[in-house]
Amino acid sequence: MLEIRNVTRRFGKNVAVSGVNLQIQPGQMVGIIGRSGAGKSTLLKTINRLIDPSQGSIVFEGTEVSSLRGPALRRWQRDCAMIFQQFNLVPRLDVLTNVLLGRLNHRSTALNLLSIFSREERIRAIAALERLDIARTALQPAGTLSGGQQQRVAIARALMQEPKLILADEPIASLDPLNAKVVMDALRDINLRDGITVITNLHTLDTARTYCNRIIGMQGGAVVFDGAPEDLTIEAVRLVYGADADGSEISEAITSTSIRPVKVRAPVSAAPLEPAYAPV
Numbered sequence: 001m002l003e004i005r006n007v008t009r010r011f012g013k014n015v016a017v018s019g020v021n022l023q024i025q026p027g028q029m030v031g032i033i034g035r036s037g038a039g040k041s042t043l044l045k046t047i048n049r050l051i052d053p054s055q056g057s058i059v060f061e062g063t064e065v066s067s068l069r070g071p072a073l074r075r076w077q078r079d080c081a082m083i084f085q086q087f088n089l090v091p092r093l094d095v096l097t098n099v100l101l102g103r104l105n106h107r108s109t110a111l112n113l114l115s116i117f118s119r120e121e122r123i124r125a126i127a128a129l130e131r132l133d134i135a136r137t138a139l140q141p142a143g144t145l146s147g148g149q150q151q152r153v154a155i156a157r158a159l160m161q162e163p164k165l166i167l168a169d170e171p172i173a174s175l176d177p178l179n180a181k182v183v184m185d186a187l188r189d190i191n192l193r194d195g196i197t198v199i200t201n202l203h204t205l206d207t208a209r210t211y212c213n214r215i216i217g218m219q220g221g222a223v224v225f226d227g228a229p230e231d232l233t234i235e236a237v238r239l240v241y242g243a244d245a246d247g248s249e250i251s252e253a254i255t256s257t258s259i260r261p262v263k264v265r266a267p268v269s270a271a272p273l274e275p276a277y278a279p280v
């Protein structure tokens with residue numbers, strides 16, 4: 001179990017995450033929603049220790065990960081794979097090598113310096129690519145792939161880490177609806193078949209409702225909603241997102257980052273990943 005105990009993170013005077021307490025059971029698929037600046041990314045990054053909490057602690061299976069250093073911290077970051085909106089691949093390296101980079105924290109520094117990967121590691125990397133239906137791209141430079149394919153490479157790289165947790169920071173925010181569905185389906189498959197806990201920031205409510213069995217809503221750095229998708233009533237949504245400044249209805253395709261809502265044309269439930277937003 002992952003426990004976030006009274007975690008606060010400040011940047012100067014700005015409180016990005018404020019007194020967050022959460023317990024996340026193994027195997028959950030958790031969606032974090034909230035407006036831009038609500039603290040979603042900061043919370044995920046404190047779990048992975050890309051950012052350290054200013055106060056509070058994070059405990060995983062009885063180990064306080066918020067105080068780990070050196071090799072123990074690297075082992076935690078291996079157990080806790082991270083997927084980013086912008087994929088974070090090495091564009092000039094081929095896809096297979098990008099996936100193999102997921103093994104780095106499993107190996108000695110010498111092997112890493114020599115970039116020597118075993119036959120078994122290569123077979124596993126190809127199997128991960130096959131699972132995500134992109135094995136045919138294995139020898140292409142990662143930068144030549146579409147956004148959806150690159151995100152699938154990033155997921156294959158995460159799988160190579162053999163993680164206990166996958167943290168995904170707006171994994172579909174840069175993708176078109178079809179690729180967004182492919183990526184979310186892949187994360188759900190990993191969650192269901194491998195039992196890996198997935199915690200993902202999402203910028204649309206309908207995606208959170210469709211894929212997650214628990215939704216956490218953040219507002220001003222604090223958790224203001226924590227429950228099942230069916231408990232996310234319109235009142236709860238208003239609590240998370242606040243009342244719309246222009247008085248327009250909050251839509252299921254409400255966004256948190258670089259995209260802003262426009263007047264919605266049709267009930268979104270009919271088309272879960274249909275975008276009802278326009279690029280800024």
Ligand SMILES: Nc1ncnc2c1ncn2[C@@H]1O[C@H](COP(=O)(O)OP(=O)(O)OP(=O)(O)O)[C@@H](O)[C@H]1O
Nearest residue numbers: 011014016035036037038039040041042043256257
């Ligand atoms: N490295 C940083 N230095 C200073 N302030 C930061 C830093 N990272 C985040 N913040 C601030 O912390 C607050 C929360 O940011 P965060 O990125 O966690 O929000 P978010 O909910 O993920 O937003 P978005 O959906 O836009 O990514 C914001 O006010 C942001 O400006």
